[in-house]
Amino acid sequence: MKPRQEWKAxxxxxxxxxxxxxxxxxxxxxxxxxxxxxxxxxxxxxxxxKGRIEHSLDGVTAIGIPKPASPEEAEKRVADFLEGLRKLLxxxxxxxxxxxxxxxxxxxxxxxxxxxACPVYTSSGNEEIYRPTxxxxxxxxxxxxxxxxxxxxxxxxxxxxxxxxxxxxxxxAELSYRCTLCRRCAQVxxxxxxxxxxxxxxxxxxxxxxxxxxxxxxxxxxxxxLQVGSSTxxxxxxxxxxxxxxxEDILERTGLNIKIPIDKEGAxxxxxxxxxxxxxxxxxxxxxxxxxxxxGVSWTLSSEQVGYDSVNYGLFxxxxxxxxxxxxxxxxxxxxxxxxxxxxxxxxxxxAFMPIADRVFPAELNVPRESCFPLxxxxxxxxxxxxxxxxxxxxxxxxxxxxxxxxMGIVEPQRRILRKICPQFREMTPHGVNNYCCGGxxxxxxxxxxxxxxxxxxxxxxxxxxxxxxxxxDSIGPETRKYxxxxxxxxxxxxxxxxxxxxxxERCRILYGGLVELIVxxxxxxKEPFIEWDFH
Amino acid sequence: xLWLQILVYLALLVFGVATAAKIWKxxxxxxxxxxxxxxxxxxxxxxxxxxxxxxxxxxxHVPKKNLFHELLAxxxxxxxxKGVYENNRGLWYASYPFHLGLYALVGLIGLLVAxxxxxxxxxxxxxxSPSLIGVALYCLTMLAGYAGLTxxxxxxxxxxxxxLKDPALRPMTSPADYCNLGxxxxxxxxxxxxxxxxxxxxxxxxxxxxSVITFQPLPETSGIVMLELALFSIFLLYMPFTRxxxxxxxxxxxxxxxxxxxxxxxxxxxxxxxQEVLNFGVSWQAPHIQTGKTWADIATEMPQExxx
Ligand code: SF4
Ligand code: SF4
Numbered sequence: 001m002k003p004r005q006e007w008k009a010x011x012x013x014x015x016x017x018x019x020x021x022x023x024x025x026x027x028x029x030x031x032x033x034x035x036x037x038x039x040x041x042x043x044x045x046x047x048x049x050k051g052r053i054e055h056s057l058d059g060v061t062a063i064g065i066p067k068p069a070s071p072e073e074a075e076k077r078v079a080d081f082l083e084g085l086r087k088l089l090x091x092x093x094x095x096x097x098x099x100x101x102x103x104x105x106x107x108x109x110x111x112x113x114x115x116x117a118c119p120v121y122t123s124s125g126n127e128e129i130y131r132p133t134x135x136x137x138x139x140x141x142x143x144x145x146x147x148x149x150x151x152x153x154x155x156x157x158x159x160x161x162x163x164x165x166x167x168x169x170x171x172x173a174e175l176s177y178r179c180t181l182c183r184r185c186a187q188v189x190x191x192x193x194x195x196x197x198x199x200x201x202x203x204x205x206x207x208x209x210x211x212x213x214x215x216x217x218x219x220x221x222x223x224x225x226l227q228v229g230s231s232t233x234x235x236x237x238x239x240x241x242x243x244x245x246x247x248e249d250i251l252e253r254t255g256l257n258i259k260i261p262i263d264k265e266g267a268x269x270x271x272x273x274x275x276x277x278x279x280x281x282x283x284x285x286x287x288x289x290x291x292x293x294x295x296g297v298s299w300t301l302s303s304e305q306v307g308y309d310s311v312n313y314g315l316f317x318x319x320x321x322x323x324x325x326x327x328x329x330x331x332x333x334x335x336x337x338x339x340x341x342x343x344x345x346x347x348x349x350x351x352a353f354m355p356i357a358d359r360v361f362p363a364e365l366n367v368p369r370e371s372c373f374p375l376x377x378x379x380x381x382x383x384x385x386x387x388x389x390x391x392x393x394x395x396x397x398x399x400x401x402x403x404x405x406x407x408m409g410i411v412e413p414q415r416r417i418l419r420k421i422c423p424q425f426r427e428m429t430p431h432g433v434n435n436y437c438c439g440g441x442x443x444x445x446x447x448x449x450x451x452x453x454x455x456x457x458x459x460x461x462x463x464x465x466x467x468x469x470x471x472x473x474d475s476i477g478p479e480t481r482k483y484x485x486x487x488x489x490x491x492x493x494x495x496x497x498x499x500x501x502x503x504x505x506e507r508c509r510i511l512y513g514g515l516v517e518l519i520v521x522x523x524x525x526x527k528e529p530f531i532e533w534d535f536h
Numbered sequence: 537x538l539w540l541q542i543l544v545y546l547a548l549l550v551f552g553v554a555t556a557a558k559i560w561k562x563x564x565x566x567x568x569x570x571x572x573x574x575x576x577x578x579x580x581x582x583x584x585x586x587x588x589x590x591x592x593x594x595x596x597h598v599p600k601k602n603l604f605h606e607l608l609a610x611x612x613x614x615x616x617x618k619g620v621y622e623n624n625r626g627l628w629y630a631s632y633p634f635h636l637g638l639y640a641l642v643g644l645i646g647l648l649v650a651x652x653x654x655x656x657x658x659x660x661x662x663x664x665s666p667s668l669i670g671v672a673l674y675c676l677t678m679l680a681g682y683a684g685l686t687x688x689x690x691x692x693x694x695x696x697x698x699x700l701k702d703p704a705l706r707p708m709t710s711p712a713d714y715c716n717l718g719x720x721x722x723x724x725x726x727x728x729x730x731x732x733x734x735x736x737x738x739x740x741x742x743x744x745x746x747s748v749i750t751f752q753p754l755p756e757t758s759g760i761v762m763l764e765l766a767l768f769s770i771f772l773l774y775m776p777f778t779r780x781x782x783x784x785x786x787x788x789x790x791x792x793x794x795x796x797x798x799x800x801x802x803x804x805x806x807x808x809x810x811q812e813v814l815n816f817g818v819s820w821q822a823p824h825i826q827t828g829k830t831w832a833d834i835a836t837e838m839p840q841e842x843x844x
Binding site for chain 2: 007008009080083087091093095096097098099100102104106107108109110111112113115116117128131133134137157183187188189190191192194197207208209210211218222223226227318319320321324327354355356358359360361363368370371373374375378405406409410411412413433
């Protein structure tokens with residue numbers, strides 16, 4: 001195996017059992033009390049898995065691509081890939097992103113300004129293949145050599161001598177799942193090149209042409225959502241049970257007798273939550289209900305399949321699945337005759353349903369869509385609900401979901417709320433539109449297969465974990481309870497794993513949770529503390 | 537010298553057509569899904585990166601595009617390479633003089649053409665010219681030429697050194713990158729030699745510019761000036777086919793992607809455009825896509841293999 005710093009895009013097609021061996025001793029160092037944290041070895045695949053599954057990039061597998069049964073099958077997949085690549089560059093097949101893709105593919109000046117902005121690259125100890133520019137460079141060389149006239153002749157001169165074979169493709173597909181699509185690299189690029197976009201286009205090409213995608217995102221994700229109603233498998237009957245339980249739980253915890261409105265036609269807001277809130281963090285769903293009922297907001301949930309789950313994993317890998325889900329959700333909102341659809345605390349759902357889907361809606365389905373944060377700000381800051389900040393007198397910091405801040409510009413409403421209700425609120429560095437991803441972006445948070453979670457916890461979430469430790473250094477010990485406000489369901493999923501992996505509850509008493517839980521915790525109408533300080 | 541004259545016109549033609557074609561390729565691409573990155577510079581009040589999505593009923597608060605603010609931000613980028621300065625200072629020390637030098641040299645071409653036109657109008661372009669315009673053109677030409685050359689040369693050497701030595705840059709630099717920079721360096725060195733030893737006041741260069749714009753045979757001049765012209769022509773010939781076109785592309789990456797920020801409001805201009813792209817035929821072949829149908833059909837149907 002070559003020393004990692006010598007890997008070049010041209011090596012990508014060379015036969016090799018595994019391009020790089022991740023070395024935990026090079027990973028980003030963590031502050032106290034983790035100076036001596038032992039990351040151990042990277043979790044490796046079993047011999048059986050190695051025999052069946054492609055792992056020749058870094059020994060990690062996100063997709064679990066089966067090895068081709070025969071050389072003929074491998075060749076066919078390569079031909080299919082090239083066919084797909086052509087489609088990616090045509091306006092009919094890829095009107096959705098052709099212009100930004102061409103701009104990014106053709107104008108990178110290789111200044112590498114983007115490298116230091118990337119949490120994955122820097123957390124890994126500058127692992128060469130994780131450079132933001134690496135996968136774009138591989139794709140660019142394939143295009144130049146295999147799609148452009150005279151490409152093969154020019155390849156050696158241009159330094160484009162990449163070999164396109166099944167190994168190249170398997171690595172490229174995996175590499176497209178070593179980037180969280182956080183777009184931090186794009187933000188610092190002086191040309192405006194977007195390596196996050198290139199990554200998504202690579203995922204898309206594999207999904208839309210070869211049917212290669214991550215099961216948690218596709219088969220058990222978007223497809224299941226369209227068929228059953230939610231990627232969690234929650235069907236409308238289960239939803240009703242969960243709602244009933246939530247009402248009972250609210251009564252038990254707060255003494256408030258709240259009826260959660262379902263399918264109320266003509267309500268001001270159709271509230272859409274990530275289904276994760278129903279199953280893993282019901283306190284979030286309950287907190288929304290408490291706030292809205294006490295403030296007298298006109299709202300409803302939908303009990304129709306897909307209408308009660310704001311998730312849209314199509315955003316991460318496939319334009320058609322993205323559009324299918326967004327159109328279903330819009331149709332449901334239309335049917336309920338609500339004034340607008342309100343996105344709950346879920347970053348990717350915000351982005352998928354608001355700006356991104358904006359241009360797949362025909363006129364009749366272009367329903368108004370809003371974020372919950374301005375409304376919550378209005379309720380809290382204009383004192384439509386009364387709060388007692390002393391109830392939240394513990395250190396609190398805010399995690400900015402990339403999709404809400406960098407991609408949508410919703411930065412201040414959530415902060416204004418926290419400044420009002422949390423006396424010990426403090427900002428991470430950097431924050432707002434310059435935030436670091438939680439490490440679970442682009443679907444990573446729900447990808448639990450094989451040894452991928454180990455990679456996610458040790459590498460893609462590491463920068464965020466460091467930020468959290470840094471911001472709480474004044475009270476890092478377990479004697480002080482601390483709260484990471486993560487107003488995004490997927491980010492919470494990642495924090496559950498990340499903080500769990502580092503044992504941060506036991507060692508530092510760091511809890512994570514949503515924004516509305518903090519609001520209800522401070523509400524004078526709710527007599528008992530709402531936040532339960534147990535890690536789950 | 538006919539060959540050189542042909543080369544010059546060929547270079548100008550190819551440069552013009554290829555550049556226009558590239559700009560057209562970007563400009564004529566269909567609409568794309570929104571892909572902004574905040575801060576969107578037009579909204580200077582929210583420098584922290586806030587958008588209209590921070591408002592309740594945001595559709596009532598979409599600010600008008602402020603072209604002045606956008607141009608201001610682009611100006612900062614182009615004139616000072618602000619992004620590189622802020623995020624990659626080490627590179628900026630080489631990249632900035634290089635770019636500034638190139639801007640000056642582009643300015644030099646304009647000044648040579650202006651000087652040639654002035655001479656045709658009977659104005660002497662010289663330090664001792666009786667005409668103020670002549671003096672100004674002479675001085676500006678000298679300034680643009682020598683300052684541009686010095687800055688571009690220093691920057692070019694700096695960039696080459698960086699690419700050769702910097703561990704962040706070296707692995708991602710291909711032979712073609714070195715060739716491009718090497719070629720520019722050669723061109724600059726030859727241009728410098730031509731000016732210093734054969735054409736210190738740019739009178740020969742001005743005469744060449746005059747003959748090119750009037751389609752007259754090139755004037756007899758020294759071999760090194762001819763070499764400079766030939767090298768420059770070859771540079772023009774291949775430049776549009778490299779990523780040096782980032783100069784033009786930047787307009788699109790910023791204005792049409794990062795800062796586009798134009799929501800699809802009911803009754804607005806996007807509705808028609810969206811309808812058009814939704815009617816595009818699709819040939820993707822994965823099992824969940826019903827290839828051969830239109831985008832709109834596929835987006836409203838269940839995935840095929842699992843469909844109901
Ligand atoms: S993506 Fe941008 S910042 Fe990164 S190397 Fe290319 S031009 Fe430079
Ligand atoms: S999008 Fe984020 S994770 Fe991906 S390369 Fe860029 S900075 Fe790294």
